[in-house]
Amino acid sequence: MRVNVENIVSEMETFDLVAEDDSVLEKLLEHCITYRLKEEGIVHEWFAFSATRGGIALNADNVEIFEHEILSKKAKSRPATVRQNNRTPMQDLNTLEQLVRAETEEENLLDSYTTVPKAGSQKRVLTTPEQPQSKKVLIARSPRLLFSPASFSPSANPSQKYSSRANRGEVVASFGTAQGATWHGMGGRSASVQLLAVPEDSITKRFKYMFQKLRDVRDVLNDRIEELSQVLTDHYDIEDFRSVAMPAQEPVTFLGQIACDSNGKLNAKSVILQGDLKHSAGMQVPVDLSDLKDYSLFPGQVVALDGTNSTGRRVVASRLYEGVPLPFYQPEKQSEQEEAFEGLEQQMVLVACGPYTTSDSITYDPMMDLIDVINRDQPDICILLGPFVDSKHEQIENCQLTVTFQEVFKQCMKGIIEGTRGSGSHLVFVPSLRDVHHDFVYPQPPFHCFEPLKEDKERVHFVSDPCTLNINGVVFGVTSTDVLFHMGTEEINSYYPLYPPAEEMNIDYECFQLYAQIPVTPDVLIVPSELRYFIKDVLGCICINPGRLTKGQVGGTYGRLLLQKWNSKEAHRQTPCMATQVVKI
Secondary structure (H helix, E strand, O other): OOOOHHHHHHHHHHOOOOEOOHHHHHHHHHHHHHHOOOHHHHHHHHHHHHHOOOOOOEOHHHHHHHHHHHHHHHHHOOOHHHHHHOOOOOOOHHHHHHHHHHHHHHHHHHHOOOOOOOOOOOOOOOOOOOOOOOHHHHHHHOHHHOOOHHHOOOOOOOOHHHHOOOOOOOEEEEEOOOOOOOOOOOOOOOOOEEEOOOHHHOOOOOOOOOOOOHHHHHHHHHHHHHHHHHHHHHHHOOOOOEOOOOOEEEEEEEEEEEEEOOOOOOOOOOEEEEEOHHHHOOOEEEEEOOOOOOOOOOOOOEEEEEEEEOOOOOEEEEEEOOOOOOOEOOOOOOOHHHHHHOOOOOEEEEEEEOOOOOOOOOOOHHHHHHHHHHHHHOOOEEEEEOOOOEOOOHHHHOOOOOOOHHHHHHHHHHHHHHHOHHHOOEEEEEOOOOEOOOOOOEOEOOOOOOOOOHHHOOOEEEOOEOEEEEEOOEEEEEOOOOOOOOOOOOOOOEOOOOOOOOOOOOEOHHHHHHHOEOOOEOOEEEOOOOOOOEEEEEOOEEEEEOOOOEEOOEEOEEEEEEEOOOOOOOOOOOOOEEEEEEEEO
């Protein structure tokens, strides 16, 4: 006879044990099935475990510790013959799901002949043969059953610091005040997620890299200078540019790219202006910034500046031309979804950035908590940025996993997608260069080693890093790369304007030129970073750093936005972002 929740509750009453919620009882039932225990056996084990610790509460966190310290150790200590005859179904996720589904079928068969639950039994949805209970609902209700870290890690112990964290759900940063705002979405009922550019101008699949030549890199960098020079010339009525290496006693205008004269950080004494090929033949000279009242520069920045160069060996700058912001998106013809979105109900967008597990554990508890948040708030769109399998995690760096990195990623995707199926939220997955299983190149193609089920394909979107999304007429600029642009008025025309790039960045410059440029000023720019979270309005663009879901061994933050698209025919543009918050997980 199979074990069931009712008998577990009956055995618990003998010892006056009370579970905090039904999920704890489901977890005990799962452990009974996994470790081949009867109801009285697991209750006796828990009572002994609890008594040695002063009578701790019967909650989800303590049950996790109970499993790893008691149940799993006893299972390993069994004789080899016993383990062979009673082999546990924990090798992978599929065996556990088969057991759950088999038990569900038996329960549904019995439930089909009754509509009155037994006294003292757990509350469940009433079913009949004509209206059986959906298996999808059961699976979506318990996402933790879909994801079992113990199947791929020999030491999947939960993080004590994370489980004991305080201030859960605290709002730590906010922007805007929406009247009567409730942080609850519509479950993606009217949500539409598309790439802003046509598929031909976007990265939709893998590509060959590591074949670029230095001449090609030079051409890409020079094309960027020439493109921005035309914008500056038209906006400021600049007549012509002079070579950076030609002597000039009177003030003239120079064009080039900022660089550093050494391998150290850029400072006021190490700035170099590298001219373009057309006017300066790529030559470079040092720049004296002492006459400028204020400035903000970064390596790779394309600038135009006025100044003198009396000897041809040093430019003394007197004026730095500010960049010209890109226009906002104005569709020629709005789609039906965009028209329906204008002036109607608010839509909620959730943004989270990995890692999704703490540095001292591989249990993915933060990811499970985020799934609970999604099921509770039902956001219309969830933008989830990598890393999902973090290359900087200690167990991954030391190769302590028992399965491949791709298998861990597939289990993560399956847990998130099927665990949030009941919410109806659209899921947008953005890769990261820290995803150890994915292509290590920037720009980065979408994830390719996981294929969602047919029933999930409409709400699951795998996109590249970086990407520009059109969400019901609201433009989102998204990148998981940890680079914070200078948020002033200098030109920001790409998702990674720095040159040379950071040591951990491998940039394919041909694809960078084609796919990593910002086509318009986005309504919302998502730039996750290790730096402190923030929300800022920069020239009408809402820039948000949601932080990371975990910070070392402790919990981190995620972001949420309320959007409402206003009528595009209004004289003055209004940002569609009504309110934004950064919240602790």
